[in-house]
Amino acid sequence: MKEYSVIIVDDHPVVREGYRRLIDLQPGLKIVGEAEDARSAYAQFRDLQPDVVVMDVTLPGASGVEAVRHIRQYDDSARIVVFTMHLSAAFALKAIKAGATSYITKSSDPKTLIEAIFGALHGRTVISPDVIEAIARDRISGMGTGLSDLSPRQTEILCLLARGWPAERIAEELAISQKTVRNNHYQIKSILGMETDAQLVWFALETGLLQAV
Amino acid sequence: MKEYSVIIVDDHPVVREGYRRLIDLQPGLKIVGEAEDARSAYAQFRDLQPDVVVMDVTLPGASGVEAVRHIRQYDDSARIVVFTMHLSAAFALKAIKAGATSYITKSSDPKTLIEAIFGALHGRTVISPDVIEAIARDRISGMGTGLSDLSPRQTEILCLLARGWPAERIAEELAISQKTVRNNHYQIKSILGMETDAQLVWFALETGLLQAV
DNA sequence: GTCTGTCTCGGGCAAATTGCCCGAGATTTC
DNA sequence: GAAATCTCGGGCAATTTGCCCGAGACAGAC
Numbered sequence A, B: 001m002k003e004y005s006v007i008i009v010d011d012h013p014v015v016r017e018g019y020r021r022l023i024d025l026q027p028g029l030k031i032v033g034e035a036e037d038a039r040s041a042y043a044q045f046r047d048l049q050p051d052v053v054v055m056d057v058t059l060p061g062a063s064g065v066e067a068v069r070h071i072r073q074y075d076d077s078a079r080i081v082v083f084t085m086h087l088s089a090a091f092a093l094k095a096i097k098a099g100a101t102s103y104i105t106k107s108s109d110p111k112t113l114i115e116a117i118f119g120a121l122h123g124r125t126v127i128s129p130d131v132i133e134a135i136a137r138d139r140i141s142g143m144g145t146g147l148s149d150l151s152p153r154q155t156e157i158l159c160l161l162a163r164g165w166p167a168e169r170i171a172e173e174l175a176i177s178q179k180t181v182r183n184n185h186y187q188i189k190s191i192l193g194m195e196t197d198a199q200l201v202w203f204a205l206e207t208g209l210l211q212a213v
Numbered sequence C: 001g002t003c004t005g006t007c008t009c010g011g012g013c014a015a016a017t018t019g020c021c022c023g024a025g026a027t028t029t030c
Numbered sequence D: 001g002a003a004a005t006c007t008c009g010g011g012c013a014a015t016t017t018g019c020c021c022g023a024g025a026c027a028g029a030c
Helices: A013-024 A036-049 A064-074 A089-098 A110-122 A128-143 A152-162 A167-174 A179-194 A199-204 B013-024 B038-048 B062-076 B089-098 B112-119 B129-141 B150-165 B167-174 B178-192 B197-206
Strands: A002-011 A029-035 A054-055 A080-084 A101-105 B004-008 B031-036 B052-055 B080-084 B102-104
Touching: A002 A013, A002 A036, A002 B197, A013 A029, A013 A101, A013 A110, A013 B013, A013 B112, A029 A036, A036 A054, A036 A064, A036 B197, A054 A064, A054 A110, A064 A080, A080 A089, A080 A110, A089 A101, A089 A128, A101 A110, A101 A128, A110 B013, A152 A167, A152 A179, A152 A199, A167 A179, A167 A199, A179 A199, A199 B150, A199 B197, B004 B013, B004 B038, B031 B038, B038 B052, B038 B062, B052 B062, B052 B112, B062 B080, B062 B089, B080 B089, B080 B112, B089 B102, B089 B129, B089 B197, B102 B129, B150 B167, B150 B178, B150 B197, B167 B178, B178 B197
Parallel strands: A002 A029, A002 A054, A054 A080, A080 A101, B004 B031, B004 B052, B052 B080, B080 B102
Antiparallel strands: none
């Protein structure tokens, strides 16, 4: 029986132990490497050429979605199973668009993860049921994730606004006038259909633009 | 050698596997039960009377801090190690005040967790270095968590504001005038020293007043 | 009893911001 | 090279904020 190689990427050591217990003891799978951030994930992939990568998308430093994109750029046939806490339609869509093969939440049954890994080996995409439901709900209630309706600049400004930066500081940071920041602020709220600034924060959080501490 | 009993509480199955690998294989410790939410954590504690509880504080449904309080109410000598992703001074202080013996973040070295468990058996409190630092930083920059500086009513209004409710809806909900809501809004911001509404959301999140999805 | 403190609720008003519309360069896309 | 899209900001009325004030309620202190 062929044994497939796996590398795991997660920033929490205890979670990596969990993967080992789950994946390594599975006949047919073998963990050949571990990484705890996006950069070393990429390095490990290049060095070890594993059959599958299992990774969280919330990592210290660069976003895991970036890591997915990066790895797929290097090797278009890479199989990447995203395994994360975030039950967010927007997050999932971003990951899939970036090139993830599957998207599974950590509250799923461990069996689901194993199935997703074997599925990925055969190029099958698995998305856990809770995420499917979230995506469906999202599609019904609105148009897409909403994030895609914003221009890059608007996304950038939203990011700063949601962090709690005052218009003044944003204007400095981006070297534009406060007036422009305010205009964008207004535009962003009306595009996303939000009434208050607090809602913007929640949006940024749900969408994965920002991460809760 | 006496073997101490442990129950683990976490809503992610894979993380629970990680605990098993870490704790169960440790000579002197044995996992006798698992729970995935606050209610069953309490039930398990009553049924199994373990020597230590290792639990995350962000659980589906009721907050883990409540679970800590509940368990300590039932058995004042219970040893509870909080093991969580949240690197937040306010969160840690709340957990400790609720009766947690130790507070360790998931990005800590696994050894730290084991040490905290054995420490807890002897009644020692262990707080991981990153949290200590966060608390120190907090104490220096402000006075306490800040939440205690707000009146009950202000806390209530903050809660609604941080959820993203417009002043109008808050006024309705609380049956007061919009003007009063606005005055409180201003007061809250100046008491807490915040400049923007987005910062209020982060404050509510860090302080445990609200929980991120 | 009265006094003092704190909380809640809101009025008032100048200063600042929002909501909304507009136009001009720069870039992209076809 | 025409059309579409971004980005940047001006303008201006309507609203909100920042800040100060007073009144009624209710606690505990003396």
